[in-house]
Amino acid sequence: MLSFRVDGQYIGRHVRLQCPIGSTQSPLIGCSNLAAADLALDRALIIPATWQLGARVTLGDIPLGSTKAAISLWGKNLTDSDELEFLFPILDTWVVGSFQTPRNYGIDLSIKF
Known part of the structure; x- marks a missing residue:
């Protein structure tokens, strides 16, 4: 039996912080000191x-x-997208992050007992 599967994963635009970097965030006031924001x-x-x-x-x-x-041939991120996946600011001046996993592929062999 031969089967095919194609899947797509959509990840929407997202913003990491509630307040701009450099401003002050308070549960009572919200965002303040916006003049200092970068x-x-x-x-x-x-x-x-x-x-x-x-x-x-x-x-x-x-x-x-x-x-x-069963034997399968598979691939992930077939378009080889290299967009950012994660970003996080540190001390309001540095940013750390990671990129999406590059295109990869493989073969699976499964045996049913």
């Missing part, structure tokens, strides 16, 4: 929306004596 750095922390595309082709129900096997 708006350029704050805009850089907005992660744009992205799509990731994956696919899998499986050849299943392969007889192996009294058991059955």
Whole structure:
């Protein structure tokens, strides 16, 4: 039996902070001291929306004596998107982050007992 699967994952645009970097955040007041905010750095922390595309082709129900096997060829992030995935400011002047996992692919072999 041959089966195909294509999947897409949409990750919407997101903003890491409630208040601009450099301003003060208070549960009672909200955002204050906005004159001290670094708006350029704050805009850089907005992660744009992205799509990731994956696919899998499986050849299943392969007889192996009294058991059955399946072999699959798969790929993730097929468009090789390299967008930012995570950003976090440190001390209002530094930013750490990570990028999406690059395109990868593989083969799976499964045996049913």
